Amino acid sequence: MSDISASEYINQQNALEDEAREIMPWNPSHCTYVDGGLRQPVFACLSCGEIGVCYSCSIQCHANCELIELFTKRAFTCDCGTERQLAKPKKDNEYWCQLRKNTTQDIPSLSNSYGPNFKGYFCDCHKQYDPESDSTMIQCALGLECNEDWYHCACIVQTQNQIEEGEKPSNPTEQSLPLGFPSLESFDAFICWKCASRYKSVFRDLLAHSRSQDLIAHKIKHSSPASEKSEPNTGNSVDGLRKRKYDMENDESFSLMLLPGYKSVLLEIKAELEKTSKLYLFMDDIAPFLTEDEPVYVPPEDSDDDASTYELGTQALSSTVDRDVAAVGLRAMDGIKQKLSEFLQPFADSGQIVKEEDIRNFFKLQNKE
Ligand SMILES: [Zn+2]
Ligand SMILES: [Zn+2]
Ligand SMILES: [Zn+2]
Ligand SMILES: [Zn+2]
Numbered sequence: 375m376s377d378i379s380a381s382e383y384i385n386q387q388n389a390l391e392d393e394a395r396e397i398m399p400w401n402p403s404h405c406t407y408v409d410g411g412l413r414q415p416v417f418a419c420l421s422c423g424e425i426g427v428c429y430s431c432s433i434q435c436h437a438n439c440e441l442i443e444l445f446t447k448r449a450f451t452c453d454c455g456t457e458r459q460l461a462k463p464k465k466d467n468e469y470w471c472q473l474r475k476n477t478t479q480d481i482p483s484l485s486n487s488y489g490p491n492f493k494g495y496f497c498d499c500h501k502q503y504d505p506e507s508d509s510t511m512i513q514c515a516l517g518l519e520c521n522e523d524w525y526h527c528a529c530i531v532q533t534q535n536q537i538e539e540g541e542k543p544s545n546p547t548e549q550s551l552p553l554g555f556p557s558l559e560s561f562d563a564f565i566c567w568k569c570a571s572r573y574k575s576v577f578r579d580l581l582a583h584s585r586s587q588d589l590i591a592h593k594i595k596h597s598s599p600a601s602e603k604s605e606p607n608t609g610n611s612v613d614g615l616r617k618r619k620y621d622m623e624n625d626e627s628f629s630l631m632l633l634p635g636y637k638s639v640l641l642e643i644k645a646e647l648e649k650t651s652k653l654y655l656f657m658d659d660i661a662p663f664l665t666e667d668e669p670v671y672v673p674p675e676d677s678d679d680d681a682s683t684y685e686l687g688t689q690a691l692s693s694t695v696d697r698d699v700a701a702v703g704l705r706a707m708d709g710i711k712q713k714l715s716e717f718l719q720p721f722a723d724s725g726q727i728v729k730e731e732d733i734r735n736f737f738k739l740q741n742k743e
């Protein structure tokens with residue numbers, strides 16, 4: 375860190391804190407492994423064997439790992455410290471999961487399904503998520519074939535114009551959508567062409583249903599790449615084979631967007647169906663989440679004077695004051711801002727320069743307390 379004035383430092387800290395609070399406003403104190411499969415925020419840890427871990431474990435157990443935020447996944451059980459984890463993040467750790475304090479690896483859930491997102495790849499174009507890119511991505515609401523993948527809007531309508539230009543929007547809050555893509559307000563759920571193709575007869579029945587106008591906002595044709603075109607090397611031959619299979623089986627693939635309020639319309643349709651019909655069984659058995667509310671697990675709110683959060687911030691920052699490396703620690707650094715601001719106030723008042731050494735001394739003092 376180069377020397378900067380205290381007021382600059384405080385301003386930077388405040389901005390980082392606000393950002394951190396926005397991204398991760400919760401108290402990382404509970405591992406959800408014990409709760410079983412939940413729709414919850416999931417983080418893929420590339421360092422520990424491409425496993426998915428819960429919000430709290432991403433901070434408490436994998437802060438020094440390479441993590442990718444996957445947002446929420448359905449029926450997911452935390453795999454921190456289960457037999458899926460390759461090694462302890464730190465060799466000298468006594469525990470596999472620092473929150474569950476298990477000294478031997480726990481049994482992993484059978485229901486977790488691991489798709490390319492857990493390796494850091496998204497969408498049919500198999501790209502890594504680029505937070506700098508202006509291209510909007512949406513998640514498949516069915517997800518049974520694609521593992522609830524995220525898709526670039528441009529890849530859904532099969533146009534390149536937004537992705538390759540890659541220009542940043544002048545106004546970052548402005549949604550930039552490719553030509554031909556419907557407005558995001560016009561639909562509530564997106565079902566990708568892979569998932570729609572897997573349940574082709576179900577979706578054909580829905581499209582032909584007398585209520586389809588109350589249900590379906592948009593149907594977007596998806597043309598398969600020409601069969602002689604070579605497969606991109608995804609590094610995953612199973613995915614490649616499966617892809618080729620559904621390309622051949624489907625002369626016409628399409629994505630669907632469902633209207634706001636689609637759940638109640640589906641329920642009304644379901645109520646009139648024969649209990650043995652394909653459509654009924656699909657809604658009842660295979661995709662009950664399309665007609666039911668799907669609660670999302672939210673970790674407990676963080677409080678300002680939380681000791682564990684405070685310690686985490688201290689640890690992360692005392693080992694290094696390099697902002698990049700401390701970024702993960704900063705996410706957890708909730709209670710420390712107040713004290714640091716108080717410490718820096720005299721510097722700010724006198725316009726004195728803060729040296730890295732001063733910051734280090736501050737954290738040394740905190741550790742002694
Ligand atoms: Zn966990
Ligand atoms: Zn890890
Ligand atoms: Zn853990
Ligand atoms: Zn894409």
Ligand SMILES: [Zn+2]
Nearest residue numbers: 514520566569
């Ligand atoms: Zn899908």
